[in-house]
Amino acid sequence: MTDATDRNKIPKASLEGAKTETLAVRAGQIRSPELEHSEAIFPTSSFVFSSAQQAAARFAGDEPGNIYSRFTNPTVKMFEDRIAAMEGAERGVATSSGMAAILSTCLGLLQNGDHIVSSRSVFGTTNVLFEKYLSRAGITTTFVDLVDVDGWKNAVQSNTKLFFLETPSNPLAEIADIAKLADLAHGCDALLVVDNCFCTPILQKPIELGADIVIHSATKYLDGQGRCIGGVAVGKASVMEEVYGFLRSAGTTMSPFNAWVFLKGLETLGIRMRAHSESALKVAQWLTEQPMVEKVFYSGLASHPQHELASKQQSAFGGVVSFTVRGGRAEAWALIDSLKIMSITANLGDAKTTITHPATTTHGRLSDEVKAKSGISENLIRMSVGLEDVQDIIGDLQQGLASIA
Ligand SMILES: *Cc1c(COP(=O)(O)O)cnc(C)c1O
Numbered sequence: 001m002t003d004a005t006d007r008n009k010i011p012k013a014s015l016e017g018a019k020t021e022t023l024a025v026r027a028g029q030i031r032s033p034e035l036e037h038s039e040a041i042f043p044t045s046s047f048v049f050s051s052a053q054q055a056a057a058r059f060a061g062d063e064p065g066n067i068y069s070r071f072t073n074p075t076v077k078m079f080e081d082r083i084a085a086m087e088g089a090e091r092g093v094a095t096s097s098g099m100a101a102i103l104s105t106c107l108g109l110l111q112n113g114d115h116i117v118s119s120r121s122v123f124g125t126t127n128v129l130f131e132k133y134l135s136r137a138g139i140t141t142t143f144v145d146l147v148d149v150d151g152w153k154n155a156v157q158s159n160t161k162l163f164f165l166e167t168p169s170n171p172l173a174e175i176a177d178i179a180k181l182a183d184l185a186h187g188c189d190a191l192l193v194v195d196n197c198f199c200t201p202i203l204q205k206p207i208e209l210g211a212d213i214v215i216h217s218a219t220k221y222l223d224g225q226g227r228c229i230g231g232v233a234v235g236k237a238s239v240m241e242e243v244y245g246f247l248r249s250a251g252t253t254m255s256p257f258n259a260w261v262f263l264k265g266l267e268t269l270g271i272r273m274r275a276h277s278e279s280a281l282k283v284a285q286w287l288t289e290q291p292m293v294e295k296v297f298y299s300g301l302a303s304h305p306q307h308e309l310a311s312k313q314q315s316a317f318g319g320v321v322s323f324t325v326r327g328g329r330a331e332a333w334a335l336i337d338s339l340k341i342m343s344i345t346a347n348l349g350d351a352k353t354t355i356t357h358p359a360t361t362t363h364g365r366l367s368d369e370v371k372a373k374s375g376i377s378e379n380l381i382r383m384s385v386g387l388e389d390v391q392d393i394i395g396d397l398q399q400g401l402a403s404i405a
Contacts, residue, residue, distance in 0.1 A: 020086050020201055021270035028081030030074050041260040042074045071248040075256040079263050080232065083222070086201040086266070087214050089234035093243045094254040098197065098217025099125055101231030101252075105193060105213060106130075106162070108246035109239070112138030114161045119146040119176065120374055121169035122195065123217075124363045127370070130164075146174045147306065152181060156188050166195040167204075168310065171322040171358050171382040172375050173297040175306040178313060182210025191239070197221070197349075202273040204314045212239065218258075220349030221319075223265045224272050228258040272351075272387065276319030279393065280385040284321045286394050292401045294379065297322040320348060322358075322382045329378040331404050332357050336381065338403040341388065341396040348384035353393055355383050 015027055032040050047066035049055035057063035066072045080092035095101040106116070106129075118130055120143040130141040144151040146169055163185040167176040178194060185192040193213045194206035200221045206214050216222055218230035231254075233243055247253060277300070284298035299310035300317030310317060325331050336344055342353040346361045356362060363376045371377075385393060 015085070020205075023082065023085045024202070024266045024269050027085035028078045030078055032074075039075065039078055039260060039263050042069075042256050044073075044256075045069050047072070069256065070251050070253050071244070073256050073259070075263070076254050076259040079218075079254070079259040079266075080234075082263065082266055083201070083216065083218075083232050084234045087196070087234045088201075088205055088207045089214065089240075090237040091240040091244075092232050092234040093240050093247055094218075094259060095231040095233070095247065095252045096254055097229045098123075098195075098215070098219055098231035099129060101215045101217070101233045102126055102129060102195070104243050104246050104250065104252045105215060105233045106134060106139065107137070107250070108243035109191070110134075110139050110161055113159055114139050115157050115159045116141040116162045116164055117152055117155045117160055117190075118143055118163070119165040119169065120144060120370070121146045121172060121174055122164065122166050123170055123197075124358075124365060126164075126195070128365055146176050149177065149180055149184065152184055156184075156190075160188055160190050163190055163192045164195070165193075166197065167313075168198050168299050168318065168320070170198065170320065171297070171362075171380065173299045173304070173320070173322060175299055175310045175313070177309060178206050178209040178211055182212075185212075186210070198318050198320055199314055200269060200273055202270050203277070203316050203318060207235075209313065212236065218254075218262045218265075219347070221265075221269065221273065221276075222262050222349075224268065224349060224351060225265065226347055226350040226352065228261045230254050230258045230262055273318070274316065275387055276349075276385055277316035279387075279390040280319045280321050281317060282390050283383070283385050283393055283397070284323075287321070287323050287397070290397075290401055292326050292405050294324040294326055319385045320382065321385055322380060324377060324379045325381065325401075325404065327379055327404070329357075329359070332379050332381050334404045335400045338400040339396050340399065341392060342383070342386075348382075350384065351387040353383065353386035353388055353396075355381060358382050 046068045058067050076094050080094045084092035118141050142155040144155045165176045182192045191212040194211040195215045197217045213235040215233050281300045287293050287296045298321045342355045345354045346356045359376050359378050
């Protein structure tokens with residue numbers, strides 16, 4: 001007899017060998033006895049047990065099942081399992097933000113006396129977290145040039161436990177050779193952590209290239225419509241168990257509602273990433289031809305110094321385009337203020353095109369010295385190309401550039 005309880009389970013085998021975009025729509029779904037088609041939200045703090053004995057077994061870890069939503073919630077689990085499947089990882093741990101994913105990974109896996117080698121070109125807040133706060137816990141960081149493999153090698157110490165990078169970097173679109181850096185990390189018993197926020201598993205699979213842990217700010221493309229803050233880390237089950245242990249104790253937890261928004265976001269991630277990438281390439285190419293534009297940073301341009309490596313590692317180049325205008329802060333701000341369609345906001349990965357001045361916003365907390373080293377100049381502008389008609393986006397930039405010429 002195939003009753004409802006048989007049919008409500010999607011057999012694991014049916015997704016075996018499925019492509020990333022199929023996993024994005026279907027992986028990880030748990031159906032309740034109501035047989036809902038769309039994933040359910042479970043807004044409950046705790047779960048009941050059938051007996052005191054079952055409660056004891058659940059708490060002891062002898063029986064799997066839900067206990068308390070700080071560390072077990074079915075909606076959150078669906079999101080964790082789906083993104084883990086998409087990244088080719090064994091297990092995911094969802095968190096309250098992208099920064100919480102980075103913090104939980106570091107404090108779950110590192111201790112006083114350990115050392116991180118990190119790309120200098122990471123999200124501004126990641127920089128602050130490592131330099132100011134992890135150092136207070138006795139975890140030190142050496143920052144290196146993302147693309148200089150020898151620089152990474154020279155920064156390794158006997159206590160190095162973790163390599164951390166983003167590729168393409170924000171906002172200058174530099175590309176790390178993930179396979180090379182994974183080999184280097186493993187040669188000194190360190191784990192390679194890749195923040196895959198800009199590409200998502202649709203465009204790049206760091207674990208296939210040798211990375212141990214992949215981190216996301218789900219706030220960006222995974223949501224895709226600028227609604228919720230969230231994050232996730234995925235990797236081998238044994239490694240993620242430590243990250244989960246930290247989350248269980250520290251409460252860096254994702255809410256079930258946010259997990260549900262991200263599940264819905266993942267269903268359209270494939271078509272969105274292709275559309276963002278296609279429009280961003282057109283915008284980047286158009287920008288290179290404008291006299292008021294000094295330089296364009298986009299790895300999809302044949303003139304990008306690492307275009308070949310980007311083409312090998314990624315299936316497309318993503319939605320973020322940065323460029324410098326002729327002049328300084330005054331010209332950059334005037335251009336931003338003249339735009340009629342795009343939003344002045346520091347978020348990225350949204351259906352709406354966004355534009356920002358990194359030197360005074362996302363990277364404003366960095367010292368002038370670090371800004372100079374990282375190429376965050378006063379005439380630099382970062383755009384996250386959205387899903388509006390690309391001709392309208394280009395038209396907006398055209399009238400803006402004309403106004404400062
Ligand atoms: C936004 C972002 C983060 C931090 O994520 P939050 O969700 O804002 O905490 C980390 N890394 C990258 C690359 C980001 O763009």
